Amino acid sequence: MKNSLLVKILLLVILVLVVIGGIYIYEDKYGGKDPIVKDPVIITDKSDLIRVTEPTPNSVIKSSFNIKGQARGTWFFEASFPIKLVDANGKQIGVAIAKATSDWMTESFVPFEAQMEFTVPKLAEGSAPQVATGTLIFQKDNPSGLAEYDDELRVPVKFELSAPAQQTVLLYYYSPSKDKDGTGNLMCTKQGLVPVQRKIDITKTPIQDTIKLLLKGELTTAEKAQGITTEYPLQGFELKAASLNSGVLTLTFADPYNKSGGGSCRIGILWSQISETAKQFPGVVSVKPWPEELFQP
Incomplete structure (x- = not known):
């Protein structure tokens, strides 16, 4: 019985000491004042400034x-x-x-x-x-x-x-089956050109955007099944600039590996794809490449 009483008294003393210690720590930290709020107050109203x-x-x-x-x-x-x-x-x-x-x-x-x-x-x-x-x-x-x-x-x-406004353009690729004479020989003419439709974003440079898309040579599976083909893209070959003056469109290309050269049949087909694609735009009467040595046999 005495032991039980002593335990209770001891627990009570410990509790009192804990409370007194807590009060001491609080007073020491805050000096009897309200706790300091460390988070900054964000003022969004600056109508006075x-x-x-x-x-x-x-x-x-x-x-x-x-x-x-x-x-x-x-x-x-x-x-x-x-x-x-x-x-x-x-x-x-x-x-x-x-x-x-x-x-x-x-x-x-x-x-x-x-x-x-x-x-x-x-x-x-x-x-x-x-x-x-x-x-x-x-x-x-x-x-x-x-x-x-x-x-x-x-x-x-x-x-x-919103989605960008777009316009439909034509890319001219080549179908050998449409470019043969009566005996089945390849003629290497514009007769084999076939237009395919694509959509491009409406920008200030539609001619350049269209030619650049043509040079990617991205034909669909259905188009390939129809016999449409192209040698594009050519390694390193890319359009750098375009200038339209008095109906003459000058297209400046980079061709570090001379991929635009070759036999007259090949280069004729390659160039006709570019020129016919460019001529769909108003004001373009003729097209010439630059430098002049491009697309030469």
């Missing part, structure tokens, strides 16, 4: 859009400050410089304007349009380079992703 009126938060922006607002003169340096556009992954996809439209040497609000252009990421052909998110970052211009003077305002925006 900068105000953006265009675009508004979460609005859909296009590949070229205007930016307007007001910022205190202290946000500028030499009447400007940088603006960045990042996608949802933080990758920078656009940049612009905001310019003050009145005297910036003041602590009052100063109106600013900017225009930004960026390339909207494209989806695969046939994909349904999607809306992606991004962030406009208005950075305080800090010529000192000291981190304590950095500041920024982040405005969430959206932009629509």
Whole structure:
């Protein structure tokens, strides 16, 4: 009975000592004050420093859009400050410089304007349009380079992703069975050319895009089954430039291994595939290769 009582008393003493020790540690660490919150408080409202009126938060922006607002003169340096556009992954996809439209040497609000252009990421052909998110970052211009003077305002925006607009073009390849005389001999003429349809993205360089696609020589299984063939691609042979002047299209190629040379029949077929493919475009009357020694027997 006495042993049981002694055990209880001992446990009570230990409990009291633990409580007293905990109180001592708490007082020593915080001095009787509330615990210090170490996580920084993120302030997103900076309307006392900068105000953006265009675009508004979460609005859909296009590949070229205007930016307007007001910022205190202290946000500028030499009447400007940088603006960045990042996608949802933080990758920078656009940049612009905001310019003050009145005297910036003041602590009052100063109106600013900017225009930004960026390339909207494209989806695969046939994909349904999607809306992606991004962030406009208005950075305080800090010529000192000291981190304590950095500041920024982040405005969430959206932009629509869509499949690129496309156009149908013809690639001319060769079918030997369509280029024979009455006795079955190969004639090596344009009579054997066969057009196949392809789609390319609409760009500012449709002729170059089409010729480059032709030079890949990518025939489908069905086209090959019809007897359509080509020697393209040729090792190292590639289109470098295209120039259209007064109806004459000059195509500049690289041919480090002289793969465009050979017998007259072969080079005639190779060149006719290129020239006929190029002539489908408005304004192209004739086509010539450069350097001149290309496609020579």
